[in-house]
Amino acid sequence: MAGPDSPSSPYLVLARKYRPRDFTTLVGQDAMVQTLGNAFAQNRIHHAFILTGVRGVGKTTTARILARAFNYEDASGPHPTLDLSVEGEHCRAIIEGRHVDVIEMDAASNTGINDIREIIDSVKYAPSSAPYKVYVIDEVHMLSTAAFNGLLKTLEEPPPYVKFIFATTEIRKVPVTILSRCMRFDLRRITPEIMSAYLESILGQEGISFEPEALAMIVRAGEGSARDNLSLLDQAIAHGNGTVTAATVKAMLGLGDRARIIDLFEELMGGRIGDAITTMRSLYDMGADPQTLVADLADFTHLVTRIKVVPAAADDVSLTPDERKRGADLAGRLPMRALTRAWQILFKGHEEVARANNGLQAAEMVLIRLAYAADLPSPDDLIAKLSNQPAPAPMPQQSAPIGRGPSGGPSAMRLEAPQPISTEAVATQPSVPQAQVQPAMATVASYKELIALATAKRDVLVRLALEGQMRPISFEQGRIEVALSEGTDPAIIATLSARLQLWTGQRWLVMVSTKPPEGLTIRQEKEQKVEAAHAAAHEDPLVKAILETFPGAKVVNVTVRDDATTAQPDVPPPPPEEDDE
Known part of the structure; x- marks a missing residue:
């Protein structure tokens, strides 16, 4: 029989030939390896694991290595360990996927409750030769709802000799009831630095020359997946007739220079x-x-x-x-x-x-x-x-454009000047103990100042009522008469009176007029102003010129000066806060 390196032996792709067989050769998953190492060292080994991550980052490979770690047995007897440098009694069979006590199932083709029922029935029987019976279910998110529900009880309380390892690329499709019963590990994309070093080591072992630029292209195209990177590397070696060059990789990937x-x-x-x-x-x-x-x-x-x-x-x-x-x-x-x-x-x-x-x-x-x-x-x-006005002058440090645009104007290629940083001397004020500061009261002289005060106090209920549900009839210090719109809750009057006493420190008499409401509310007046502003904007010569210059453009918003909010009441500033330091 021909040996593995014989010319007559079938070629083994790099992704399989260099598939990690223990945690020392697993690439880019140091956080998971450290967590598992601590769990094994403390003998706190969970009975169910779920591995998630994008394609090709090592989910199934990690599952097989874990199966080896659970069932490691040497001359001293069975003992779970992450130190797999020396093959144990069951390691070779697990690596080759032929161990009777390590059952691998593809959930994509075994999605139903009947497939899970076979697992439920088989867990009753102890392992044939290994210390643990390990079930590895790949793409577990493909299981049906009935299959997941059937697995719940067994997954929560399996026999002591059973371990479950799930792998999935769609962790969000796995029910939370399953996730809560498993120790979860998120396998990360392999960083470009680690992947580049990994591919270089493989090319060194294969004795194949390469160009760093070509390797960078492969790493970028592989998107952090070890399997994808190795497959692309295999293809690049074949495309370059035994060498990896930038030119052949560009042609292979259809990339421009x-x-x-x-x-x-x-x-x-x-x-x-x-x-x-x-x-x-x-x-x-x-x-x-x-x-x-x-x-x-x-x-x-x-x-x-x-x-x-x-x-x-x-x-x-x-x-x-x-x-x-x-x-x-x-x-x-x-x-x-x-x-x-x-x-x-x-x-x-x-x-x-x-x-x-x-x-x-x-x-x-x-x-x-x-x-x-x-x-x-x-x-x-x-x-x-x-508007035939001179354009805004560029900042002093801004350079001239390096090219002209196709229409003759300056191109977008111009240096951006750093923003000037202004420094102002700030007088240091002595801190005042908070207990000695008495809250000052606001004064209100008009209905619009009352709306502004409600806005400053962030009282949305009162402001909306003042703007949309009330019409002012008369206003004087300590006394307000308003007309209520139809459907307004009369309780807002008591609320407004209480807020005024809290904000100003004096009692206010808020009366409801017996006359039917006339005129517009503040909100209706605003809406009329906005409509008038839109109409005026469309008649503005500058706006007309812009709309003619850009066909299809339209006026989206017009800012109208709001007298109700610009009329600021005499609200004293808040007391200074003490420095925690």
Whole structure:
């Protein structure tokens, strides 16, 4: 029989060949390994575990390693341990998936109560040879409601020789009654740093040369999944005829050259649409997919925005040198407004390219839209231009634009000046003991000041009543006469009187007029003012010019000066608070 390394032996993919067999070789799950190590050391081993995480992070692998740990047996006898450096009596059979006491079930194809009933019946019998009978149920969220309910009693009080290990990618679909009976472990995505080192070690063991940039592309495409990364690495080795190069990985993944993508981004943000279309055609001729190109532009836009907000993001090991250096440079030169607008256009454009019959044409239209949007004026510049006023002067430290937009205006590529920080001398006030501060009372001289006082006191009930349910008849110090709208609760009068006494320190007589209510409430007056303001806004020459410049635009909101809220009552400031320090 041919040996495992014989040329006649079937090839074993990297994801299976380098599948971890103990916790020392499990990648990127240190927190879980530490927790399990403490539990085993203290002999506090739970009878049920649930492992959750995205695809390929090691859920099933962890379950098999746990089955080995439960059933570890050597010359000294059976004893659960995480130290699996030396194979025990049952380890080989468990690793190869043929141990009679370790039962693996795929819940995706065994979803019903009858499948679970077989487990319930079999747990009554002790293990054949191993210390524990271990049930591993993969994709447990696929079980039916009846199957979950049938499992509850056995899962809560299993025999002492039974262990359950569940694995799922959809933890939210697992009933809380099941989760409460299990020790839960969330397996995390493997970070790019750890994944890069892991792939390098595997390539070293295989004796295969590689380029760091190619490895970074694979790590980015693998999205933190060990299995996906190893599958992509397998494919890259085959595609590159035994070596892993950036060129072959780009061709394999349908990626454009990252440096050319950055060139394309700079051309678009600089408004150089002719150069951008030429670059796009060149990348397309080299085999790049139009939809992938738009996605790459969106990814790079996100990267630049992220670096602008979190400069340390430029240190990510999965980034290429061009992305790291030029991304940081662009983050310092582009304003946030231009980046967020570019992201919105590319995000929507990606869907358009996916639906289009001709992806290249759709992608070019997205680029044209982005290039022309890059030099759109800000709202302040637009208003100043339409009203024939000089545009707001740039801040002293702001540099001139580095390019011209397709319409001849300045491009979005301009340096953002740091905001000036003003320092003011603040006089230090002596702290006053809170017990010595007496709360001062407010004074109210008009009905509108009363509404403002209710607003300042955050009394929503009284303010709504004053604005929408009452009409003032007369107002003088200590006495108010109002007319109530139809359907108003009369108890609001007593509430208003009590609030006034609390706020002003004096008794107020609040009377209800016997005359039928006439005129408008404060709220109705406001609504009339808003309607009149909208009508006046549409007649304003500047607004008309803006609406004609941007077809389809409309006036959404008009701010009206509110006399009721601007008339501030004489409310004393709150007493100073004591410093806890």
